[in-house]
Amino acid sequence: MNTQAIHYDYLIIGSGAAGLLTAKYLAPHGTVALVNKGEFSDSNTYQAQGGIAGVFDANDSIENHVADTLKAGAGLCHEDVVQRIAERGGAMIQQLLTWGTPFDSRGEGLHLTREGGHSHRRIAHAKDATGKAIGETLLSHVKQHKNIHFFQHHIAIDLVTSHHLGCFQGKNSCLGAYFLKPDSKIMSITAKHTVLATGGAGKVYMYTSNPHAATGDGIAMAWRTGCTVRNMEMMQFHPTCLFHPSGASMLLSEALRGEGAHLIDDSGHRFVFDYDERGELAPRDVVARAIDHEIKKQGKDCMFLDAQGLGETLILKQFPNIHRRLMDLGLDMRTSPIPIVPAAHYICGGVASSLAGETDVEDLYVIGESACTGLHGANRLASNSLLECLVMAETCSQKILNTTSNHGHLLIPAWNDAGIVPEQERIQIKQNWDEIRAVMSHYVGIVRSNLRLRRAKRRLLVVQEEIANFYWRHPLNRDLIELRNLALVADLMVRSAQQRHESRGLHYSTDYPQQLPVAKDTELTPE
Ligand code: FAD
Ligand code: SIN
Numbered sequence: 001m002n003t004q005a006i007h008y009d010y011l012i013i014g015s016g017a018a019g020l021l022t023a024k025y026l027a028p029h030g031t032v033a034l035v036n037k038g039e040f041s042d043s044n045t046y047q048a049q050g051g052i053a054g055v056f057d058a059n060d061s062i063e064n065h066v067a068d069t070l071k072a073g074a075g076l077c078h079e080d081v082v083q084r085i086a087e088r089g090g091a092m093i094q095q096l097l098t099w100g101t102p103f104d105s106r107g108e109g110l111h112l113t114r115e116g117g118h119s120h121r122r123i124a125h126a127k128d129a130t131g132k133a134i135g136e137t138l139l140s141h142v143k144q145h146k147n148i149h150f151f152q153h154h155i156a157i158d159l160v161t162s163h164h165l166g167c168f169q170g171k172n173s174c175l176g177a178y179f180l181k182p183d184s185k186i187m188s189i190t191a192k193h194t195v196l197a198t199g200g201a202g203k204v205y206m207y208t209s210n211p212h213a214a215t216g217d218g219i220a221m222a223w224r225t226g227c228t229v230r231n232m233e234m235m236q237f238h239p240t241c242l243f244h245p246s247g248a249s250m251l252l253s254e255a256l257r258g259e260g261a262h263l264i265d266d267s268g269h270r271f272v273f274d275y276d277e278r279g280e281l282a283p284r285d286v287v288a289r290a291i292d293h294e295i296k297k298q299g300k301d302c303m304f305l306d307a308q309g310l311g312e313t314l315i316l317k318q319f320p321n322i323h324r325r326l327m328d329l330g331l332d333m334r335t336s337p338i339p340i341v342p343a344a345h346y347i348c349g350g351v352a353s354s355l356a357g358e359t360d361v362e363d364l365y366v367i368g369e370s371a372c373t374g375l376h377g378a379n380r381l382a383s384n385s386l387l388e389c390l391v392m393a394e395t396c397s398q399k400i401l402n403t404t405s406n407h408g409h410l411l412i413p414a415w416n417d418a419g420i421v422p423e424q425e426r427i428q429i430k431q432n433w434d435e436i437r438a439v440m441s442h443y444v445g446i447v448r449s450n451l452r453l454r455r456a457k458r459r460l461l462v463v464q465e466e467i468a469n470f471y472w473r474h475p476l477n478r479d480l481i482e483l484r485n486l487a488l489v490a491d492l493m494v495r496s497a498q499q500r501h502e503s504r505g506l507h508y509s510t511d512y513p514q515q516l517p518v519a520k521d522t523e524l525t526p527e
Contacts (some may be wrong), residue, residue: 048131073377378505
């Protein structure tokens with residue numbers, strides 16, 4: 001096949017908060033290819049509701065933010081990383097304000113809301129659609145820059161490294177990537193530095209707050225090029241996703257609980273206090289497990305979020321988007337409790353990266369939700385991830401600008417499509433997608449056991465074998481590319497879970513209910 005090949009100084013894959021800000025920082029220094037497999041709206045950033053954490057309140061301090069993050073992280077956070085990110089919170093939010101992000105204000109200053117695990121009001125927000133506001137601000141800057149070429153609807157298939165070209169001298173270094181274009185042809189983009197900012201992997205589960213794009217592509221691609229992954233068992237379940245027959249995977253922001261909404265069962269009992277004295281504002285792992293436990297104990301489909309006490313004025317002022325979307329479904333949180341269940345929300349693990357996004361592969365950086373820097377440990381504190389995306393974008397661009405790439409402009413081979421047979425049917429792709437998501441939801445959910453993990457492992461092996469037989473003989477399309485990544489990421493999550501012989505933060509095992517005295521990251525390295 002004749003593969004179109006283009007060269008840029010910088011290749012950024014993913015245009016959520018992490019990718020957009022990196023593009024903005026690098027553009028004055030060279031040409032940037034910013035590539036996204038869909039539209040900006042198909043990103044976790046666009047969906048982010050509650051806000052972004054930063055210290056502004058006179059009674060608050062960086063030390064408090066650090067302490068809350070470490071406490072939520074259940075001993076697994078990297079304290080130096082937590083400190084450096086918390087220190088940048090105020091400045092990053094200030095910078096976003098200067099660029100035009102419409103954060104809510106009250107009187108002279110920002111309005112700060114609260115979320116679970118935060119000891120102070122610390123969350124800057126743009127009503128209940130903070131990610132959209134931040135992303136649109138960054139997007140408007142990025143679109144104006146002549147050095148940035150924005151490719152939409154181009155999906156990265158795989159990275160190319162020096163080892164793929166047979167250059168085994170020196171460290172394996174990343175040269176660029178292959179992409180499937182909207183016309184179904186393949187192109188390659190080479191660059192001096194490649195940044196993966198491809199977001200999360202919530203789609204591994206049947207019920208998730210994440211949009212369609214969250215299929216773990218960056219984590220899978222990085223693993224296939226030789227990168228270590230860390231703490232992949234630490235999937236965060238958000239306590240309050242809407243339970244509705246339409247299947248709408250809509251989030252009901254933790255800020256609702258921060259402002260006083262209660263969690264109740266169908267008899268009106270505020271059951272979370274039976275589990276933790278902090279009640280609705282305990283960290284997410286605690287609240288999600290309490291809801292899961294009550295649903296199972298009482299044999300119900302869901303529990304309820306009761307926001308009636310907030311009053312109409314506050315609901316309309318601070319939560320207009322959530323209110324509107326609920327009303328579209330015939331639900332009114334001003335007058336009745338809303339049915340909720342926990343759903344997969346955020347992957348705290350990912351590609352083992354420094355704060356600057358450095359990985360095991362030279363000239364390859366992984367930032368944002370795809371990365372695992374050690375900030376979140378065993379459980380992410382709410383609203384710390386947008387902040388991590390922005391601080392990583394800043395640190396990563398500085399690192400890239402101070403690093404000379406060791407590889408010149410190398411031509412990478414044309415895409416090899418020998419042996420591809422015309423497409424017959426897509427039912428196997430759908431079947432495998434559904435199987436992975438069901439296996440993960442049933443066996444690798446909020447509560448795990450050795451038996452469940454063994455069962456998940458066995459089934460995922462069969463699915464992976466089927467995909468391997470199918471993948472290289474079938475014309476590529478987005479579903480197939482994502483399916484292969486989803487299966488790999490699911491497998492990495494199970495393998496990591498099997499390595500952790502304790503219960504800590506988001507990983508709860510009935511076979512190992514205790515927490516070990518020493519906290520240790522789970523790391524897997526490709527052979
Ligand atoms: P994303 O924003 O997910 O962007 C990744 C992009 O990469 C996507 O556009 C995707 O299309 C693209 N991509 C993926 N694979 C490929 C590929 N193979 N080829 C090309 N492009 C690709 N965090 C907070 O701090 N505060 C909040 O209030 C908050 N609320 C949230 C609410 C919801 C409903 C969700 C789902 C998450 C929320 N989070 C929140 C988490 C936070 O939004 C994310 O962690 C963060 O936005 C991730 O940003 P990112 O840039 O790493 O990835
Ligand atoms: C929310 O608004 O509840 C999401 C916040 C987060 O995930 O950080």
